[in-house]
Amino acid sequence: MNYRAWQLKTADAAGEQSLAAAGYGPLLARVLAARGVTTPGAAAQWLEEQAPLSDPFLLKDMERAVERIQTAVENGEPIVIFGDYDVDGVSATAILYECLTSLGAQVRCKLPSRDGGGYGITRDALEKLAAKGYTLVVTVDNGISAVEETAFARELGIDLVITDHHLPPETLPDAVAVVDPKRSDDSSPFKDLCGAGVAFKLCAALEGCEDPAELLEPFGELAALGTIADVMPLVGENRTIVREGLSVLQDTMRPGLQALLENAGCAGKPVTAETVSYSLAPRLNAAGRMDSAAVALKLLLCENEEQAAGIAARLSEINADRQHTEQQIAAAALEKLAADPARTRDRVIVVAGEGWHPGVIGIVASRLMEKYGRPVIVISTENGEGRGSGRAPGAFNLHAGLCACASCLLRYGGHSAAAGLTIEEEKIGAFRKAINDWAAREYPVPKPVVLSLDAAVRISELTVPAVQQLARMAPFGGGNPVPLLLICGAVVDGVWPLGNEGRHTRLRLRQGNATCFVSVFGTAPDDLPYRVGMTVDAAVEVSIFQGRSGPMVSAHCKAIRPADLGNAPSEQAAWFEALLAGTALPRDQRLACLPTRAETAAIYRMIRSGTVFAEDLQPVFAAAGPQNTGKTLASITALLELGLIERRGSRFQPVAVSAKKDLSAAPILQKLAGPDGDQPE
Incomplete structure (x- = not known):
């Protein structure tokens, strides 16, 4: 179960006052100050000024790339642009294609397919290009890891110019040019360009622009598409590209x-x-x-x-x-995990299915990661081979885990938060064990996923003008997320279904005389454990929408929990999950999760009352005492193990039994008691 630790950024009262005195609205001033923007000058630069786009020739090998491409243009030598199949790769391909054709080049675009070899340039693709007489290939958004493929291209008489933005291996490909801001020997000032951003810089170099911003009008919207879609940090040069690109796109x-x-x-x-x-x-x-x-x-x-x-x-x-297929595969994956619940206790969840569409398994992995709060790898198998896609929360380095399990894999790549792999189907079981063994060594008790909150607010402060001012911080995305605000101690004043199908919920929250409506997506009212009269804390994103009577504030709930619950539950839940995954906890942590018979009986009575919701146990944690979260989880697990309760729909419900059960026989309680039969202190 994914119980996040709420982390409110440290308020900077002096910075907030300084910004407010300079005319910035109080809510905007509070959020900016919390993000480290504490002076009027810094605020003006962040909100209004644009970072200049640096000289493209500061990128390592840019001169060599330009020289080889210009030679091809002058000699009428056909050029192949080899891109990628995501938005960044397609946008980068489009940018370079338009630039080269405007220079008079003969250009052909080649994009890989997920079913035909997958990401990146391959030996097969190179052989086919060589057979057609092509001698120059320029990659965009890929190629930095193609060491063997580059050597093979050279044997075939093909020159490679590689442009990429991914982390390079220790040994770079021996290409004509390797343009990647993440090269260790690259001295360019901005390292977070996407593939389309690097292609944009290549075009600026080819066009001889003194200022790359000259190309924002023709290519800015394409570069912005790639930057946003690839979730690059929207700071520095990326912020300039996206701002101008969105203006052109408008x-x-x-x-x-x-x-x-x-x-x-x-x-x-x-x-x-x-x-x-x-x-x-x-x-x-x-x-x-x-x-x-x-x-x-x-x-x-x-x-x-x-x-x-x-x-x-x-x-x-x-x-x-795609949406329909994704839903089907997600349901199938959840069904497989439900049939073997022990797998959901793994530090890294690995789930595989025959014929799952490889194009959506990454999205499914993301959804499962959100649900379980831990790394997830989803593998599609076909003809004895599996293709997998993994996602991991911020504290976990998924790429390092794959490196440690390289002997199980045919191919792999990616970064700490997302990665892909190819594996022989018969080795999936060994891989699951290997990556979980590695995770057990590196992350014996994983840290809770953190929910970062920008500022605490009162509902009365969420006025239309205040929220409109927050919009000045846009564009929002990686490195500059939508502000997440904390409303503390609000009373649930109303609960209604939202949408025609009733799959979502609309809450009215009240603080004194001030109220606001908050949408909770993905949870129907009957499945929400927060009822009228309960006092809650809510983490919300706010925006403006045009209502019937004019602009109104809209609030979207990203997380909700009982008021004053604190982060003790997330910490103890992490202990408990680590125990289930096989970690030997220190005695004090183990006993902190061991309930008495009376404590388990109290949880059972709550379950009988119908108020224990399986997807959100936080109200139960609050009722039993946040410091007893481990005991609450152990009690529920024990009752499940003994067949005294079961999940029906969204809630845990009692099961009719014909004979009395011995609570101490529950495996989880025996595990918590340890070999010496310790008892709660």
Whole structure:
């Protein structure tokens, strides 16, 4: 169970007062100060000024890349752009294609497919290109790890110019040029460009721009698409690219993007980073996940409005298919885990299924990670081979785990939070054991996932002008998330279903005479353990929407818990989960999780009353005492082990039994008591 530790940023009263005195609204001043922006000058620079785009030739090997490409252009030598199938790779491909064709180059684009070899340039692809006579390939958003492939290309007479933004291996590919800001010997000032950002810089170098910002008008919206979709930090040069790119996208002259906006229902509305993240990027990504990334590239390059409308409609259909497939695979994965609950206690959850669509397993892994609060790897098997995608919370280094298990894998790559792998199906069991053994050594008691809160607020402070001022911090995304605000001690004043199907909930929270409506997505009212009259703390994101009578504040609940619960439950839950996963806890932690018979009986009475919700036990923790969270979890586990309770729907319910059960026989209680039969202190 995923119980996060709420962490409120340290308030900076002096900085807040300084900003307020300079005319910044109190809510904006509080959030800025909490994020370390404490002076009017720093605030003005953050909110209004733009970081200059650095000289592209500061990137290592940029001169060599430009020289080789210009030689090809001058000699009429065809150039192949080898991209990737996600939004960043497709956007990077489109940027470089348009730039090279404008310079008079003969250009062909090549995008990999998930079903045809997967990410990155391959020997097979190189052989086919060589057979057709191509002698220059420029990669975008890939290639930094293609050491063997680059050597093979050289044997075939193909020159490779690699442009990428991923972490390089110890040995770089022996290419004509390797342009990657994350190279250890790269001296360029900004390291967080995405693949499209690096391609943008290459184009600025090819065009001979004194200031790369000259290319923001023709290419900024494509670079912004890649930057936002790849969840890059929206700071420094990325913030400049995204701000300007969104401005261009607002009134785009590209028929493809205009058709995409219209199809997504976003035409005529303000275009924000959220528009890209939640409306445009999923449609573009769906092509590479479910069909062919070439469909997305064709849309970005399309110059005919009628044709663009047709491609956009096709992408919408593919995206709907992606959503349906994702739901099916997520349900199948949950069913497999439910059939073997011990697997959900692993430090790294590994779940595999035959024929699961490889294009969506990464999304499923993300959803399972959110549910269980731990790393998850989802593997699709076919013809004796598995292709996996993993996601991990911030404190866990997934890539390091794969490195430690390299002997089990055919291929792997990625970074700490997300990674992919290829494995022989027969080795999946050994891999699950190996990565969990590694995690047990490196993370014996995993730290709780942290929910970072920007500032505490009163409901009365959430006025339209105050929330409108917060919007000045946009664009929001990686490195600059939407402000998350903490409302403490609010009374639940109303609970209603939200949406036609009633799958979501709308709450009214009250503090004194001030109220606000808060949406809770993904939980129906009957499944929500917070009832009218309860006092809660809520973590919310706020925005403005146009209501019938004008602008109104909208609040989205990211987390909710009983008021004053604190973080003791998240810490003890981590102990308990570590124990279930096989960690030998220190005696004091072990006994802190060992309940008395009376404490377990009290939990059983709560379950009989129908007030224990399986997905959110925080109200139970509050009732039993936050310091007794481990005991509460142990009591519920023991009752489940003895068959005295079961989960029905969203709640735990008692089971009718014909004979008396010996509570001390529950395996979890025996484990907590230890070999000496310790008792709670």
